[in-house]
Amino acid sequence: MKLDLSEIAHSIGMHYTYEVDEDDSELESSGISLQEHVRGSLEFSNTGQLLLARGWLRATVRLECVRCLTSFPSLQEFAVEEQFALHPERMAGGAHENEEDLFLPDDMEGPECLYQEGILDLTELIRQNLLVNIPFAPLCSEDCAGLCPRCGKNRNEGPCGCPEEDPGQRLSPLGELLSLLKDEDTDGRG
Ligand SMILES: [Zn+2]
Ligand SMILES: [Zn+2]
Incomplete structure (x- = not known):
């Protein structure tokens, strides 16, 4: 125009x-x-x-x-x-x-x-x-729940049925090793 x-x-x-x-x-x-x-x-x-x-x-x-x-x-x-x-x-x-x-x-x-x-x-x-x-990173709403990282379902539409992610309970082999080393370190000082 x-x-x-x-x-x-x-x-x-x-x-x-x-x-x-x-x-x-x-x-x-x-x-x-x-x-x-x-x-x-x-x-x-x-x-x-x-x-x-x-x-x-x-x-x-x-x-x-x-x-x-x-x-x-x-x-x-x-x-x-x-x-x-x-x-x-x-x-x-x-x-x-x-x-x-x-x-x-x-x-x-x-x-x-x-x-x-x-x-x-x-x-x-x-x-x-x-x-x-226009906002650089638009959000449909401030509390948008986003997509499930496992199955990709839109979590605004309800739960998808995937188990809750709990990073404290599930450690990778490297994570287990690191936590062992950390324990030893603490013992050494104590
Ligand atoms: Zn959204
Ligand atoms: Zn899911």
């Missing part, structure tokens, strides 16, 4: 609010699975040097739980704040005597791929903001 902002890009001081309601298949192809439309509101304003985008987005995405590997819906809601140089060529080249006029923020390199000559790549803006906000 590309948004034509060329009108506001040419009118200093102009504001424009865009109500987001996107069912974007391009997002799906980049690995983000949407449960429903991305909604939100973005206000664009032209400061003369910059095109500002401020607002919020809300999306329900499908995530995979890292413990039980179940896919579950997760509501993501977050603020959006982006800025794009309206005249990158003027900011990049020369004009060193007017350095006060160039209030170029440090993070100005990144967003060119989002905004170019009046066209905003709304899909890419949504994608980047979603990726920042």
Whole structure:
């Protein structure tokens, strides 16, 4: 989804609010699975040097739980704040005597791929903001019981019938040897 902002890009001081309601298949192809439309509101304003985008987005995405590997819906809601140089060529080249006029923020390199000559790549803006906000290790719930390490059954759905794991009772041959050595060591000192 590309948004034509060329009108506001040419009118200093102009504001424009865009109500987001996107069912974007391009997002799906980049690995983000949407449960429903991305909604939100973005206000664009032209400061003369910059095109500002401020607002919020809300999306329900499908995530995979890292413990039980179940896919579950997760509501993501977050603020959006982006800025794009309206005249990158003027900011990049020369004009060193007017350095006060160039209030170029440090993070100005990144967003060119989002905004170019009046066209905003709304899909890419949504994608980047979603990726920042989606948890790195999603959990279907805080107390997810995970999968049984023996039979692989999802333990959120009930017990699987495997015997309870008790590491204190079942020692490997190496473990038995180590515990013998430890006992001897204790005896020696005592
Ligand atoms: Zn889970
Ligand atoms: Zn099991």
